[in-house]
Amino acid sequence: MTTPEHDELDLTAAEYVLGTLEPEQASAFRQRLADSAAARARLAVWEDRLARLALDLEPVAPPAYVWEDVARAIGIAREQAADRRPAAPAAPGNDFKRARRWRRLALAASLAAIVLAGLAIFELPVWRGGGQIAPTYASVIYDKPTGMSWLVTSSDDGKKLSVQAMGDFKVPAGKMLRMWIKAGDGKPQLVGELPHTRGHYTMALPSKLRSELGDHAKIMVSMEDTSRAGTRTPGGKLMWVAPVAHRTG
């Protein structure tokens, strides 16, 4: 037996999963999800129902380098990822593979140059494009509205910090994202500007920041006016706070 209210909730959940809700309806439903166990339950049911449609599709093995990118993004060491490459996916066309790699390299290089130029002025640690580190600590920053995420990891010796930006995040003109490490009840310590365009960046972590990075630390990101670039205390809007986890195994 269903009530009109139950039907409406059920249909809204179904259309949310299907992706046909208008933006404002989708936003309202997301809000409802935060408060309503019934809404979350309906969502889970419809996710399970509709995802079965995908089982009708013939599986297609992705190129091997996708796994390598995944492994890098989550911090599995490069050689480990190559050794453990799963399955035996169909080889993609070499031209496409080169194009994909070239695109990423070019992006990383150009963005690293921009970030380098910006940070050099403020005598902050310098990000460099690419490079792999074996992580000891890891943290994930996630922006729900856009789906943008950053993976922040530190090396075994704590001397290097790596950021993998998983996409492009739009920063308004005159603003910048600044990353901080906060240990326990201590004050946030400035790390530097957070790269906000897809790419992989590493930097040498100053010794005074290494001691801040631990199991009870948090990574914080604020949106600051660029006019505050010479300061070392947060003054803008706090955008995200992410816990730091110690890597095991």
Place this chain on the structure above:
Amino acid sequence: MAEREQLANWLEATARGDEQAFQQLYAATSPQLYALLLRILRSPERAQDALQDAYVRIWQKADTYSPERGAPLTWLLSIARYRALDLLRRRRPEVAMPEEPDRVATLLEDEQSLSPAQENENQQSLAAINACLNQLSDEQRESVLLAYYEGLTHQELSERMDAPLGTVKSWIRRGLLRLRDCLVGGSA
């Protein structure tokens, strides 16, 4: 394709940070997720980017999976599809992956809810959903499938199917209701 229980075990191990289990999960499931992403995004490059993002998210969120949320594979497919819809509507990210619910307890709080696991116990399957789709009118079925496989919005469906917007919305809603009633009632 690995058995449901095996996938659930790998997901559980992934939640504990077991990289090898995550690798096995990827090997077993990525072809199905990639096929869906290719279908929706129609570009190998975009599908590969979405696949990478989806598995990073799976690595991050594996601890929020529980059997009550449905079969492991359908949970993984949902994550991938949300990412694909995000990419399709990058300028209007209205279909962002919702925050994870508080697992089992939240499902049980709602007396009226029928959990995916319960539905699975009723042997709902691909065959069942296909049989139920056949009970929809042609327009209802086509609009639901176009929305699912191509990520079309109401407006895009209206243009593709050359039908008024209100009519398309009605096809979708009535189609979903009939689909639900068929699946829950087991009349397929």
